[in-house]
Amino acid sequence: MQAAEKDDEGAAKLSPEEVRDNAVAFLFAGSETTATSTCWTLFHLTHNPEAYKKLQAEVDAAMAGDTVADVEELERMPYLAQCFKESMRLSHPGFATSLKTLKVETQLGNHKVPAGVNVQVDTGLVHMNPRVYPEPAKYNPERWDVSEGGEEGKTGLNSWAYLPLGAGTRHCIGKNFAYQEAHIMLAMIVKRYDWTLAEGQPAEVLQEFKPPLLPPAGGVRFAFASR
Numbered sequence: 274m275q276a277a278e279k280d281d282e283g284a285a286k287l288s289p290e291e292v293r294d295n296a297v298a299f300l301f302a303g304s305e306t307t308a309t310s311t312c313w314t315l316f317h318l319t320h321n322p323e324a325y326k327k328l329q330a331e332v333d334a335a336m337a338g339d340t341v342a343d344v345e346e347l348e349r350m351p352y353l354a355q356c357f358k359e360s361m362r363l364s365h366p367g368f369a370t371s372l373k374t375l376k377v378e379t380q381l382g383n384h385k386v387p388a389g390v391n392v393q394v395d396t397g398l399v400h401m402n403p404r405v406y407p408e409p410a411k412y413n414p415e416r417w418d419v420s421e422g423g424e425e426g427k428t429g430l431n432s433w434a435y436l437p438l439g440a441g442t443r444h445c446i447g448k449n450f451a452y453q454e455a456h457i458m459l460a461m462i463v464k465r466y467d468w469t470l471a472e473g474q475p476a477e478v479l480q481e482f483k484p485p486l487l488p489p490a491g492g493v494r495f496a497f498a499s500r
């Protein structure tokens with residue numbers, strides 16, 4: 274976000290072009306990303322009936338109605354947040370962090386990389402590192418249960434070990450908004466519907482590289498039934 278001008282009282286003021294540019298950035302950075310991560314979460318839940326059942330029980334107990342969940346209701350759904358987080362670990366919506374320029378010569382593993390070089394961190398490699406995530410291929414929302422000493426508690430997981438929303442000074446500016454948006458959507462879907470993969474939908478779905486996103490290749494078709 275940039276504010277080039279100041280108003281009469283010296284407060285920062287955005288020009289009309291800056292307002293337009295920021296609106297466009299928010300629209301594009303904030304819609305497909307959230308849609309993709311929510312879709313992957315529905316997908317992982319169809320493959321993990323135990324997690325799905327546990328989530329449904331939590332949402333049923335936490336939500337009074339089936340419209341937009343409020344903040345207090347969301348706070349009563351920690352497992353929903355864990356399911357979403359685990360889905361974004363296995364199926365991160367973006368393929369990597371944005372480019373970061375090295376300010377100083379840096380040793381990266383066996384390579385000495387000169388200052389000025391642009392580097393990107395591969396999110397998938399980090400998320401599948403067994404030293405950080407035991408049994409990395411397993412969908413395991415319990416690994417994020419901090420109350421039970423989950424990964425964050427046990428390993429003191431640093432912010433560069435979980436990268437769906439990037440890390441560092443240029444990490445996703447919409448992070449908290451995105452979490453809230455996705456949690457509300459998922460809670461409403463869980464409360465209102467049962468879903469399975471639609472007839473004919475292959476159970477295996479690859480991530481498709483559509484820069485900068487990794488949506489399900491060919492999309493995923495679900496069959497929803499009102500509860």
Ligand code: HEM
Nearest residue numbers: 302303306307367370371438439440443444445446447451
């Ligand atoms: C689940 C949803 C989202 C995902 C997975 C996601 C992912 C990312 C990633 C990976 C980056 C690059 C971070 C880095 O290089 O370290 C980023 C940057 C950004 N995101 Fe998101 N994002 C999401 C939702 C949103 C939303 C809802 C908004 C706005 C309403 C948003 C706005 C932005 C903006 C403006 C940047 C650029 C920040 C900068 O360069 O300083 N994102 N996002």
